[in-house]
Amino acid sequence: MTAQSNDTLKFERRKFEVTDLSQGTLFDPAAHGFSPVRTSTGCHRGFECQFSVSDGQLFLQTLWINHGDFTHSFNPDGSIRSHDLRLLPMPLLNGISATEKYDNSRFPDFQGRYDGLKLPLSYTGHVLIAADRIFNGPWWGGHRRAWDFHHSLMLSFEQGRLTARKDTSEILQVFDARYCTDGYLLGDKRRNGLRYIRRHIGHGFYFF
Template identity: 35%
Template sequence: MTQQMSDRLLFEGVSCELICWAGGELFDPFAHGLQPVRNCTALDRGVLAHYRVDERLWLDELMLDHALPGPPERKPRLGRGPAINGVSPRTHPDMGFTSHYPRLDLPLDFDGGLLIGDGDACERPGRGSPPAWVYLRLRELVFAQGELIEAVDHSEIAAALRERDRRFGDAHRVMAYPAAEAWRQAFAYDYGFCE
């Protein structure tokens, strides 16, 4: 699997990668009349989003290839999606998405947790999505109806797991053992680290 493009989240003036979320639906493109199409192996979900947090969670920008309605074909016809929050899409000039929604400023009523990271502390795997502990700064943001209720810095436990991996090369295996219990219990939500 190709390394996936990550959604981004602006928090405290820093652009972070959105590693994962749990507890609720973050943004449902289908609820807004969109039909995302996977346009490359680096974007399996077919949607790339940029979020922002300033006391609450906002969707600022959305990029996707939208499948137009029509008879089922081997390859869907692509076009622009419907307007969202009063913003009509345009073609993205650099990335080629057929539906680019800049400056959406859409409030999200998300209930759950977001795990965000910034700064590479070690080499990332070349395939799939990088594990949470590869980030120099790892934070969990907890929301109720879109309002930020807690921000917790988990950088120290990520650093401890990186150090164990550096010494023993077993970070992936250790997640399934009692040695990672402190890691698992530190988070407000189950992000599926041990699946």
């Protein structure tokens, strides 16, 4: 899979990448009238978010998104012959209109962008965020994981309110060194690696 862009989150005046969630999603575009579609192999979801935590509340600050649908043509046997993307007018989000791109030099992977949203979110669960990539070269596939960074935190939320924070940097670097092969949890070490993560961080994280 092509390298995928991570969402970002500003916390304590620092920009982090969102690397994992214990459950659900921080922001659901469908709940706000969007139908996200992919226009880039670098973002299969069709949208990207910048979040922030301010005064203990989780917010959506910026959204890049494609809003549209696909129309399909079919072969006589019922299989899909081709599909065409149709972009739709961008709706208001939290009372704000999207800035839509007018050429390929502006946020080229997305149809439009919403700035200054400050939309409060009601997420409940744990969020792994990370900063300072260990490897700064090109990324070839999938999402960057929390142990691909020097510094990581786990933030806990209850209905969008920050309830706890935990520095997970050392935990994840030990996990990588002890259980991973080239950054991946594989083979005979997988069971013990999962036990280590569940004991020191918790359950539910997708990449674990």
